[in-house]
Structures are given as C-alpha cells and as structure tokens.
Amino acid sequence: MSKSIIVAEQSEIIRKGLVYLVEALGLFRTIREVACASALDENIERFQPDVLILNPSMVSGNTLEVLKEKQNGEIKIAAIVYALFDDELMGLFDDVIMVSDTRQKIQKKINALLDKTPAKKNQKPEETLSVRELDVLKLLVKGMSNKEISDKLFISIHTVISHRKNITQKLNIKSVAGLTVYAILNEIISMDEVQ
C-alpha cells in the first residue's frame, strides 16, 4: 500500500466526506487534504500523489496542463463537480466525480483511477544507474546543489531534478547522506572526495 492521494476541495463538508470514503477504501498509504488553491502546487510537489481529486475551480486549464506535464502523466486526476465548468477544462481530467454519486460509484471511480496509475512504485525498477545519473550522483554526494550540478553538466535544473528522482527510485535511497554511503560502497567516489 504505497499509493498516495490528495483531495483538493474548498468545501470542508465535501472534502471531509471524500476523505472518509477514500479512507474506507484502505488503498492509500497517505491521504492529504488541500483546502485552498494556493497550497496545491506545493503539496503535489512534496507528496507526489498517484491520484488527485480536484475541484476544477481551483485551477485554470493552463495550470492543469502544466501540472500534468510536470508529472509526466504519472498522476491521475479526477474532478469533483457540483457546478458547471467549460468543456475544455473538463476534458483535461481523467474522470469526473459528481457530488450526487453514490458511495459505491465514487469508490469505484477512485479504484479505476488507481488501476490506471503507472506501476512504477510497486514494480521492481531497473537498478543500474545510467551514465548520466551516475554523473549527477557523483556531484550530488560531493555536496553540490541542483543549480551547481546543472551548470557543471550543462543541463537544466529540471533535468537534474528528474535524474535525482530516478536515482532515488532505483536505489530506494532518498537522502543525500544515504546516497553518499551508497556511492562509497560502490566506489563511485572515494572517502576523501566526500565533503
């Protein structure tokens, strides 16, 4: 049960109701609530949810597209709807949950979304790091920041971050300190290169 979900909805009654139904499903390790649009980006960045239930009034079509792009389509998004929105915006969602839906229907929809999420977090990932990832790892454990790494390797910060994500996923090690131990164990760097 490694999946996570964010429920973004302004109305407390509706948000808590959804969270209640999601909890009852017992399919998610983390359930996060977001009550205002300004906190949405930060929470998605931080918790990397697999599923997002979102009130469409919290985003514009533009921000939604940017968000989907950033997440490489790895996040599945359902709209929670009790008002009318334009078709173009609604077309960007993977599914629509109506406030009038029954409990079973809502849970079925969330289940279906979860099935559609990529299996990346459960499946056995390819363990060996690519040459580029090794380059990033080397600089990272020497204590360089994302910006410094991007300057050094002539790649964008965005690319650095995505390499870091892959490294963490492949090795199952999140912290730089932990990666440093890994790098020494595998002779990617020597003890005296560590800052």
Next chain:
Amino acid sequence: MKDIIISGRMKMADIISHDKRALVLLPRFGIEMGVGDKSVKDICNQKEIDTDFFLLMVNVFLNANYFPDRKLKSVDVDMLLLYLENSHKYYLEEKIPYLESLIEEFKKTVDHPATEQLDKFFKQYIIEVKDHLAYEDHTAFPYVAALSEQIKKNNPDISAVDYHIGVFEERHDNIEEKLSDLKSLLIKYFPPSNDRYIRIRILNELMDFEEDLINHARIEDKVLIPIVEHLEQKVN
C-alpha cells in the same frame, strides 16, 4: 487483531499478545506489565486513566484507518501532551541509545570503509530526530498547554500565547524517512560480510522504530492538530 477496534471490555493481556505494537503504548500511560486477566477498563480505572482516551489512542495507533473525529472533543489536552512527551522519552531514552549501540557494534564487526560514512549518516540523523523532538517538547507542546490553560479561565488572555498550530503542522516532517534509507543500505548495498547476527538486529530495530514513528506522527496529525485547531477556534 489488526484492524479490529479495541473496546474497554477486552483483556489487556489479549491485546498485547495479539499485536505487539500495543506493547510500547503501556509505559506511555504509566501501565506496567503483569496485567493479569484485567480488562482495559479495570486497568484504566485503577490507574486513573480516562478509558475513552486510552481506547482512542490505542485504536489510532494500531489502525491507520481509524477515524476518531467524533471522539476528539472529549480528549483532555494535558493527558494527550503527557502521552506524547512519554513517547518522546521512550525514543530518547530507549530507542536511540539502543540503535546507537547496534551501529557501534556493526562498525566494529564489519570491515569496510563505508561503515565510517554510515556512522556519520546515522549520527547526523540522530541529531535531526533530537531537534525534531526538542522542537515539539519545548515549543509546540508548551504552547498547546498554555492555550488550554487560558481556555479553562473565564477570560482567556490569548495574547499570552504567541504561536499557531499551523506552524507545527507545516514543520511536521517525516523523521522516519531516513530510516528507510538505512534499511536499503543494509539490506541491499552493504556487501555480504561476516557480520553474524548484528545486521538482523539492526534491521529489526530500524523497522520497529520506523513503524513506531509513523504511528506516533499519525497521532500528532490526527488527534493533536485537530484538537488544537478546535481550541484555537474557541478563542478567535
């Protein structure tokens, strides 16, 4: 026993022997082993612990999907703080020193240059955990205590407490995350060596500590924060 809701009529001994996670809860309530055939309610009465509060904590701790909303209003804030402080004490006095001694032994047993770095990583992590606990013990909890103190008075003077639980909520990061890094390093990446049973002992302890911290954080997120938010609404 998992995912069963514990009731006051159940025997304390049954709860513990069916789910060992309940074991660490007892000292947090000042309950000692040797519980005989007494029920939860009997023991709580004897120890002057509010049974409902005990049940709430046990159920939140043992069951990730337990939704305590309706029961929160009756929780005694001082009791909750005492419980949380006792949990921290257990980490500081028991868990961390034990882990430290295990890592020390690992360093002696395994001859590899990376053990030094592992030790560094671990020591840094312990500092972070201690900071995290100290922040709660010395900043967040005293605020909650002061707030509940003021609310008990007729004319609460809220200006006496200068803090907001939202700050705590935001700062409340996952301290168990790095334990999982340590786990990966020991399971997957440290080469096989003649380390006898020490690695098993460390892993056992890491997983135990990790689970305890996750459950503990859930109590802070699901019980403490909503209660304090409720108190804050009362004075605003």
